[in-house]
Amino acid sequence: MKRKAEKQQTAAPVSAFAARKARQQQAQIVTAPKAEPEVQPAAEPPSKRPRRSLEVDQPVETISPEPRGPRTRSSKKQDAPPPAGNVKERQVKAVKKQQEESQTAELEEESEEEESKGNATEDVHEMSENEVASVAGDADGFESPAETPAELQNFPLSKSRINKKDIVYADDSTLCVRIKEKMNLVLVGQYDLWVKRGIVSVMGAKLHPSSQVYRVYAPSTHSLPVIKCVAGVDGEAEVEIKSCSSGLSCLRDLSPLYQRIWNGQNTAADKLTLKGASQDSRRTFSVLYTSADDTLKRHLRPLHLDRKWSASMKALSMRQGKLRVLVCGPKASGKSTFSRYLLNHVLSPAPDTENGFVNTDGVAFLDLDPGQPEFAPMGQVYLAHLRTPFFGPPFAHPSLDNPRDGQIVRAHHIGSTSPKEDPDHYALAVMDLLSQYRSLLSQYPQCPLIVNYPGWIFGQGLEVATWLIQCLGLSDVVYMSEKGPTEVVDPLSFAANKAQVPLTILPSQPTDFVSRSSAQLRSMQIQSYFHNSQPTDLSNPLWQEEPLSRTRPLAVDYAGSKQGILGIMVLGSQISPDMLREVLEGAIVGVTAVESPSAIIGEVSAQDSLEEEEEEEEEEDDDDENDSDPEHVNMNANEQIGSGTTTSFETNGVIRTKEGLPYLFVGSGSCTPLDPKASNCLGLALVRSVNVTSQKIELSTPIPSTRLRDAIERGHQLVLVRGQLDNPNWSISEEYHAARAAERRYQESIAEAKQGGDLQKIDKANPNQTLSMLRERIRRASNVPWMTVVEDNSRRQREAAARREKSLWKLRKKAYPGSESETDW
Template sequence: MVKRKAEKQQAAAPMSAVAARKARQQQAQNQTPKNDADVEIVTEPPSKKPRRSVEAIEAKDNTSGPETRGPRTRSSKKQDAAVSTETAKGHQRRTTRSKKLESPQPDPQSQDESEKEESNKHQVDGPEDMTEDEVASVAGEADGYESPADTSTEIQNFPLSKVRLGKSNIVYTDESNLCVSIKEKMNMALLGQYDLWVKRGVISLMGAKLHPSKKSYRVYAPSTHSLPVIKCVAGVDGEAEVELKSCNNGLARLRDISPLYQKIWNGQNSAADKVTLKGAAKDSRRSYSVLYTSADDPLKRHLRPLHLDKKWSASMKALSQRQGSLRVLVCGPKASGKSTFSRYLLNHVLSPAPETENGYINTDGVAFLDLDPGQPEFAPMGQVYLAHLKAPFFGPPFTHPSLDGSRDGQIVRAHYIGATSPKEDPDHYATATMDLLEQYRSLLARYPQCPLIVNYPGWIFGQGLEVATWLVGCLGLSDVVYMSEKGPYEVVEPLSLAANKARVPMTILPSQPTEFVSRSSAQLRSMQIQSYFHQSHPAALGNPLWSDTPLSRTRPIAVKYAGEKQGIAGIMVMGSQINPEMIREVIEGAIVAVVEVNSPDALWGVSSSAQRQSGSDDHDDFEEDGDVEMDSDQPIEQTASSTEDLGVRSPENLPYLFAGSGSCTPLDPKTSNCLGLALVRSVNVGSQNLELSTPIISSRISDALEQGRSIVLVRGPLDNPNWAISEEYHAARAAERRYQQLVSRSKKNGDDQAENQATQKHTLSLLRERIRRASNVPWMTVVEDHSRQQREAAARREKSLWKLRKKAYPGSESETDW
């Protein structure tokens, strides 16, 4: 006790200020690591700062609209650029929605060092690599069921292929082709684009069973969707033999005009590719890559194989046994897998089997009634349509955005809703659906054994449920498929009662959504409509082609909108009351539907008001017939038109069709048909021409006018074509990148001579001048950010994915999928 008391007194003895400071420093140095760790990991309370989405952060930083991060403007290895392509109306809508979306902030310490190095490496690679800001450029258009999330810690190594390529199963191989044998119950997954030819045995692919034939099938397997799996179902001596061939259709080059198309196809050769390309040139690359696991992907993306639930497979098999009497309605909540099930069922019914057990062969094709205007399968957004298909399709919707000129199918009839949801105008939606049902009945007169698949949207509450139950009662269905085992009860019960009343069996299947995706629904819609405008169907080829030329560099079609020979009967605007003086601002730079009208009754209130003004019931003056020339140098014209009586004229003399107080009544679906979409490039007041860019085959418009039908342009409340505004900028950046790579290769080869340096410098200055001009356009702002913090944040967010959530009904957690 005495000793301890002495020690305490000695410790309390006075010391100099220097000695005291050294003692404190020594004590702090010994205790800091442990205390810091404790505070950081255990004792520090969670941050109370509200979590915001990437879109919300961008909206705050740039009051003129969200930013789209683009390629670097001066040197693709050192700088970042941002492109904003948002109008004032779109910005207000995005800003409002961004306040509702919440997402966790990415934690810089959640990535290990290897992931950071990989992210930085991808960012330095050039404009071909997309930053998360580019992915989030249209985040404001996503619905409330999606939000961006940092999922770097959740990305796992998933097995993709059971087949391991080697001498035992490689039949032959070269720089383009790869022929392999697959044993029964074995599968193989590929990333990219390829032509598939079944030489021996039977394989399954995206719901279809493919038998040996002379026909090859084009397969699109981007990283935006789960990868399709090639599986051997039956084989000769227990093996099937398939040939894979590279294809070059231009779709991959769309990455040069849109960041949404970047990093979605195969990158560098995988381990399996190196085995099959032995003996080929060093720089040999196919348009596809065989992957054993998701870790084989050089870009380390979130890849998953697409395996169907056993109940899905059993249901498809049972439904296909109904053969020509199949009439099935597929419905369910949002993000439950309705489109995937419909696509796989379609392929399954269209499987070109030589003969089934009962001798039935499907020669009449399949009718596909797509009632989902937000995510249509074979048409751009905003439409409902009836398609007659004769062959399976392998790929997501943006790989077949239209069927014009396709040998595998055609659009029988389409109606422009003008919105991504039927709830904008339920009456018009129901009327359009009734007309499509009449078209299907007419189709049955020519193809009596043509099954029907109806894809219904996720609009299953309120009026949507009423329309669904009405369809069950009037379609003459054979089956109803509901894509959710979790209800809700208030939806399932009315559907079950309607099915029982119509004596139609109802099947309830588990929803099978993809939890994480690399593109939101709005981004996929932008990709689909951009693909639509850049696609063509050459008559001599069985597969479509795509062009990476920006729309601003293509020759528009000139259409007369006034005068003695005008090419359009009028212009309509759906969903809003527009002053005639503002009609030019509304349609210029907007996407419109090109609708053919075969009767003045299609204009409903417009035609009746015109009759009252003219005092005549004669409709002959509405019919037009004249010569039509689709050459871009000659405007489209038609004769004998009195459309001045069908509405009002704007100050630019534009024929604005309206009814009542200024709102446009939708066209009558019974006497109208949507031919496709067009982009209004400009309104030339001097020549009274509309300059349009459209992928519609010119003969369709010519035939419509020659048959006395009228052409009406309809503007709906769809998203503005921001992708079209920034195409030239991204194309200019891609041209600069390609030239810099060419100069770099010439230096490595020793071709960097003094006389070439001046030429190279001049060419680079011209390319950068093109970039400068492309960045100086309306509704787009290029913002450069050279900071290291911004580059690291972009690389960190590059791994972010969209996390899908679905609710069975507002306020319910019974159908939430995290």
């Protein structure tokens, strides 16, 4: 039979080239080296991530199972027992077995190394190899969890599982557990963390046992914080996790962007710790072992740092009070994450560190990114003085109004999410903030400085960055990309060498999956800002769940004897005075305190030129004196302003519109921004309406009344600055979403009453009448300008809506290359 098979094989027509190639392949198989991948494609090493959760009782890794190659004719021969005397096949089998053993040994070594460092960058690389739809490096993209395969949902989160012996005590709102050293827990939701024993690390901060309780916000929009035991008593740390009520989760009734970002139904760990409690008990947080435990089936990832990041943070923190670091890099490279972690690491309230240094002067945080600021709404650059670490994304702390945690020393309204719109004004604002930091050092000499630079690192942005390196007196420069480009790294290296400042280049660590785009995160942050408040008797902020349309506005006189504002400015484009009211209503403006008339750039020079012309006219007409000449009246008024004998801020640049609005137009073609040396932004406000009859502007603003009162008592004047920020579309639809949420809650209560058999409660409620009232509220809320509610999303309706949009006139914000302009409804 063997000879017959050989004759059949040789009978096939084979070219000389194919025969020579076949002989070469057989020779390579026999003498193949150990690391030759072409020997057997099916011997590709399996995914390394299952090794990370060896302590888990059940397998949690289903992302990339071990690949299997196609079965060919040669592979079938190898699977069968080889005949006696076939030396070549035995050699091939021995080589393959040796390769598999060596690959398994290498795999175990690599998995042990990753177990110790928890590198998240490797995870992103592995996912790209498995053809996962990754948006790494493009944080502006949007990807829904439903658009990805189901097997990608299972991702290891916690390294330890909670057993009965690990639970100290638990009830329907509190969970106290023990965490072993080098183990961690991952939770989703919001909670208060109290460290009772041992030392744990959370988002870069090392928390020691104390009486202080820290508020942690862990939404699914960002990587989840990891509670890791660094050191413990008898090898264990003890922490108490308690539910909290901040009102931030109530914003889901006002915007769909806040929906499905907190914890869902109780997980397996929650059910274990809630034994003995009522069946409907539910905390504001949930413990997750893997992403498959999430009842909402979202892409959840833990927030691990690259090993180089951790080493760099440790080295930077050793500089103590002399730390002056600039964090820069391209877009979506992890600059904000690194700055937040470094800030928490430096602010860790350790009673005694290794070098004996205790930070009592806080940390100065200079945020120069107006597009994604950390502690302020978009469109601002600011200098903040912080004293305690912060645990959560930017929309969880949109402002600083509690002096115990930190405060904003000075801020400037740029009026845009990018410095590209007006680089000169941006540079002036940065220079003023640097001078404010030098003044802060006189009071707090051991106050480190962390500078968060935006992704504007090309062209003029690179010039500003190199200028900061040369004049700021930095101790370190951190660049967040190992891929260059060289046209950016070389000038930064040259500037750092010239200033004798070390330059550290770290790998970027982007997020592999994002559920919100940059524009959506900005909308979430500014909506959180307008609903945020800081009660004086509470240490944590609160959020109001009512729409802004139902809150009481702040009425400010814009004309008359009780005029409360000096004027209104429009940045970026020239607006006709007749169009000022239309541009102002429904827009977000910056409330800026003008400290002196010199803040209006160009006004002093205009006054000087006017005085010179009038002096020349006086010299020519010395004998002709006319006290009733209006030019003389204007001259006297200008002299009073220039000499400072009066505190009036009335300037020649104010143009009164037909409604009486004070249009502060100073410049040629467009308004010149205020001088940062003599102005300070107090916050943002939403212009609800302009009442021409009473000459009042109705504003909705979260600025504390104490700050406004303090500015007025100092003799400052207020100016409203209209920039090019994103349109507040979220404020238009708040009432509609709130009405839909009210109807949904009422229907759920009726369904629960029917299920419970409480028919008497249903009869008293008169559900038909209540539902009709709620639906009428929805109808009224949907009939507002600039918003169209589409109930039928069929093709015919979409085509009709497209035809209507073509016939409508829309006002869009000015877009720069690479920006995301949110379209209207």
